Structure formats: C-alpha cells, structure tokens
Amino acid sequence: MDTHYISKITSFYHAHKRMPTYSEIAALLGFRSKNAVYKLVQKLVDEGIVDKDKSGRLLPRRLESELPLLGLVKAGFPSPAEEELRDSMNLEDFLIEKKESSYLLEVDGDSMIDAHIAKGDLVIAERSEKASDGDIVIAEVDGEWTMKYFRDRGGKVWLEPANKQYKPIYPTEGLRIAAIVKGVIRKY
Amino acid sequence: MDTHYISKITSFYHAHKRMPTYSEIAALLGFRSKNAVYKLVQKLVDEGIVDKDKSGRLLPRRLESELPLLGLVKAGFPSPAEEELRDSMNLEDFLIEKKESSYLLEVDGDSMIDAHIAKGDLVIAERSEKASDGDIVIAEVDGEWTMKYFRDRGGKVWLEPANKQYKPIYPTEGLRIAAIVKGVIRKY
DNA sequence: AGTATAGGTGAACAATCGTTCACCTGTCAA
DNA sequence: TTGACAGGTGAACGATTGTTCACCTATACT
The missing domain is CATH 1.10.10.10 (Winged helix-like DNA-binding domain superfamily/Winged helix DNA-binding domain)
Known part of the structure; x- marks a missing residue:
C-alpha cells in the first residue's frame, strides 16, 4: 500500500x-x-x-x-x-519522566552487580535529595560518590551495596543524596 | 543568561x-x-x-x-x-542503529541472568539471520524460542545460556536465528 | 557629558506555506 | 457502454513564513 x-x-x-x-x-x-x-x-x-x-x-x-x-x-x-x-x-518517553532533571552516568566498579548493574552500563539518574527505602541512589558519603541501595528503617538510614564483597555504609556525618537511579541501559 | x-x-x-x-x-x-x-x-x-x-x-x-x-x-x-x-x-540514536529492523522484547525467565539480563528487562533486538560467536541472539531451536549466547567454534554452532543451572543447546535439526540483541534497558 | 552597544519595537519584503478549485485520466462494476 | 470514483495535474488563494530595515531605548564605559 x-x-x-x-x-x-x-x-x-x-x-x-x-x-x-x-x-x-x-x-x-x-x-x-x-x-x-x-x-x-x-x-x-x-x-x-x-x-x-x-x-x-x-x-x-x-x-x-x-x-x-x-x-x-x-x-x-x-x-x-x-x-x-x-x-x-x-x-525516550518510556525511560525518562523528567527530562530537565535527568542525566546519564557511566557505571564503574561492581558494587551493584547483584542488582545486575554492571561496569560500563549507563544509568539514568534523576536529581533528587530524598529517597525511599529500596531506591538505588547516587550519593556522597564521607566525601566520596557511590551508587548504592538506599535503606531507611524507621529513620535510621544507610547505604547498601548489591555485592556481598562490600559492606554497607553507615554514614557518620551526613549523607548527601544527589539522584535516584530510574533506569539502566546497556549496549552491545 | x-x-x-x-x-x-x-x-x-x-x-x-x-x-x-x-x-x-x-x-x-x-x-x-x-x-x-x-x-x-x-x-x-x-x-x-x-x-x-x-x-x-x-x-x-x-x-x-x-x-x-x-x-x-x-x-x-x-x-x-x-x-x-x-x-x-x-x-534513541545511541541505542538503535537500524530503526527499521529493530524491536523490543520483554525478557522472561532467568537463562541470561549471568549476563545481567533479568526478567522484566527489555532487550533491543535487531533482525538478522546471521550471528557471530559471542552474540546474544533470539533464536528458534527445535520449535521453541529463546535468548542465548550464540557459539560458533569452527563451524560447530550451539546456544549457551548465561546461567549454570541450564545446559547448552546443541540444535539437532536446524537453528533459526531471528535477531541479535543489541542492548538492554531496565526501568525502576 | 558624550557615546558605543546590546536588546527591543514596528513595519515592510518576497517567498513559501497549506488549502481549494476545476479538470484530466485510468480502472472497475453494473 | 455507461457511470462512479480513486488518484493525479496545474493554477490560484490568503495567510504565514523568515528576513531586513530604520528607529527607539536603557545601561555601561570612557
């Protein structure tokens, strides 16, 4: 036709x-x-x-x-x-809800490997200072930036890697959350 | 400004x-x-x-x-x-080279979990009947459709899951490749 | 005080826009 | 053989396009 x-x-x-x-x-x-x-x-x-x-x-x-x-x-x-x-x-519309506040990050390291986020993947991060228990966040803790699970059990918050080789991080002086991971993309 | x-x-x-x-x-x-x-x-x-x-x-x-x-x-x-x-x-441009022959598939099962492709993920598949050793392919083997690693060692071809719980598939009568997986996307 | 300069107004320009008209085919069914 | 109709031509329409012009501020810097 x-x-x-x-x-x-x-x-x-x-x-x-x-x-x-x-x-x-x-x-x-x-x-x-x-x-x-x-x-x-x-x-x-x-x-x-x-x-x-x-x-x-x-x-x-x-x-x-x-x-x-x-x-x-x-x-x-x-x-x-x-x-x-x-x-x-x-x-584009599927992956990104808020275009203005989203950006991409390339993943280094294997701390989220059990969540199937591998080195070289790109994550879609959405700027936010708040997170809920279970979110994957980009955060600065004690002067260093990492991507981890955000845990919040009754006000006590910490960061948890998805890799048994690493230990959870209990922030001593303030935990600054920069973004929540909304998606993962990988190209072969 | x-x-x-x-x-x-x-x-x-x-x-x-x-x-x-x-x-x-x-x-x-x-x-x-x-x-x-x-x-x-x-x-x-x-x-x-x-x-x-x-x-x-x-x-x-x-x-x-x-x-x-x-x-x-x-x-x-x-x-x-x-x-x-x-x-x-x-x-869009980054993930998809050939728009006309690409499509999305939702992943079911865990046969590619060691390649960090999990259930619920979407894969970007590009139509192709040929594949190279190491490609992840969508293929029909013995009447059933699956996603597996494509192996080709000196003309002998087979399909290999990325999950130790499953065994490689050695096609008995013909292996029909439908597409090569070019990317993975996941949304939280 | 004088004077560049960036940034806005308002009117005009030819060119092109989407739309509409009357008209000319073929093809297919009755 | 006739009629209906889908699909194309070619010309014309008012409206809107991007562009250009002269002119009017403010602000900033000698």
Whole structure:
C-alpha cells in the first residue's frame, strides 16, 4: 500500500529532524502537484500515522521514533504478520519522566552487580535529595560518590551495596543524596 | 543568561513535537517583535544550541532529547557548574542503529541472568539471520524460542545460556536465528 | 557629558506555506 | 457502454513564513 510512502517520509523526518512540507513530500514521492500530497496526507491522518497542526503543518505520530514491542521472549516469537497488532513505544518517553532533571552516568566498579548493574552500563539518574527505602541512589558519603541501595528503617538510614564483597555504609556525618537511579541501559 | 529562554523553547518542542516559528517564540517569551526573536536565534545558533534550515526554519540540536552524560559514578560527581562542559547524547540514536529492523522484547525467565539480563528487562533486538560467536541472539531451536549466547567454534554452532543451572543447546535439526540483541534497558 | 552597544519595537519584503478549485485520466462494476 | 470514483495535474488563494530595515531605548564605559 502506502507503506512505501510512509518510510520515505520517516526517513526525511529522521534525517532532517522535522516533518517535510507538502512541496517536499511531492518531490520526495515524485508527485508534481501538492494536491496529490494533500489527499495522501488526509489518509495518513485518518489512519493515525501523522498528525496535523491547527495551521496544517505535519506532526509525527506513529513514525516518530517508536519501536515495536513484540512480547515476551519466552512466550514465543511473533510472526511478521502479528507484529502490526502489537504495542509500540517511544524509548525516550518510556525511560525518562523528567527530562530537565535527568542525566546519564557511566557505571564503574561492581558494587551493584547483584542488582545486575554492571561496569560500563549507563544509568539514568534523576536529581533528587530524598529517597525511599529500596531506591538505588547516587550519593556522597564521607566525601566520596557511590551508587548504592538506599535503606531507611524507621529513620535510621544507610547505604547498601548489591555485592556481598562490600559492606554497607553507615554514614557518620551526613549523607548527601544527589539522584535516584530510574533506569539502566546497556549496549552491545 | 538565556537558559530560561531555552527551556521555554524546549518545552514547546516536546509538547508540539516540532520547533516553534519566530512568531510563536515571540509569544512564548513575551516579545512583541519577531526581530527580537531573530537576534536571539542567531545567538543560539552560534552557541550550537539550535540549527537552521537553509530556508530558515529552526531545528533542534542540543535540546532535542539529549541527556547530559556526566561521567563515571565512581570518579566523583560533577558539580552543576561542570555539567555544561560534559558530553550529551541522544538515547534513541545511541541505542538503535537500524530503526527499521529493530524491536523490543520483554525478557522472561532467568537463562541470561549471568549476563545481567533479568526478567522484566527489555532487550533491543535487531533482525538478522546471521550471528557471530559471542552474540546474544533470539533464536528458534527445535520449535521453541529463546535468548542465548550464540557459539560458533569452527563451524560447530550451539546456544549457551548465561546461567549454570541450564545446559547448552546443541540444535539437532536446524537453528533459526531471528535477531541479535543489541542492548538492554531496565526501568525502576 | 558624550557615546558605543546590546536588546527591543514596528513595519515592510518576497517567498513559501497549506488549502481549494476545476479538470484530466485510468480502472472497475453494473 | 455507461457511470462512479480513486488518484493525479496545474493554477490560484490568503495567510504565514523568515528576513531586513530604520528607529527607539536603557545601561555601561570612557
């Protein structure tokens, strides 16, 4: 169908970081009239693939940067035909709630290895001075920065590594929490 | 400085999924003249925060969806002042090389736990029928789908779990590889 | 006091935007 | 054979685009 048109528009969007104008789509698809594009766009809007401004400009929707989410590994593997039906999601929106106060940190050391956070991984940290029991936090304790589990049992707080080789840290003079770890990403 | 302006423009970009026009920026920042915006934009371009089309339209650059990358956890924690200097990156571009052939899978089971891929994690899988020794693959072997290490020693291939409780799988009749795992993401 | 200079106003410019119109094909069904 | 219709052309529309101009402040520095 027009899946070929969509992929061309998607390419443009990713290359130029904005949606094409009607003239540009015409050039892209080989149309000589903007009206041909206009009618095509109407259909794409009806299908929920793109959106329109109130001023008519195109906005990405399905094609933005979403990845198909195909289900559990163990549950079997969907055929290409099934894929259309499944959910899809935007990585960025999924991982990061507060863009302004989030940042990435590269992990060094193995103190959180039992939580399956390994050296070389990137963690998504969200600035916060408060944490709840069980959170993984980036904190400064006694002048040094580390990533540990935050423990709070009835007001008594300490930091606990996820590695039996290390001991919990009971802060002597103040514990400064800088951020809470909200996610982990790893690339092969 | 103009960091306040930038955050307003960033908000618009994330809310509307496109960059604002000059008139819209004027309304956004309380300017009554587009020329004030024009001069402001020139500075932002010089600072490398936004880009311009050849037709003058604004393009996102720094503010797109990039997260600051602040260095190693262990190496200490940068002060807010230092943050400006550090690198930044786009999660989507970083994790996914081939958008068209990538998809997400939720992990079930613990057969890759020693590779620090746990139940509930999402893996980024890239469609491929070939794999190299050491790759983590999604494969169908003897009618069942699993995620395992792919082993290839001189033409003899098998699948190896990252969990001592499970045994390697030596495919009897054909091994069908569907995808190679390119990344792992986990959300707390 | 004088004078640069950064930063804002307001009006105008050609160019391009999305939209609409009438019109011209093919294709398919009745 | 006829009619309906999806899909394309080409020209025109008002609106809005980015840009440029002359001009008006304040503030800061000789």
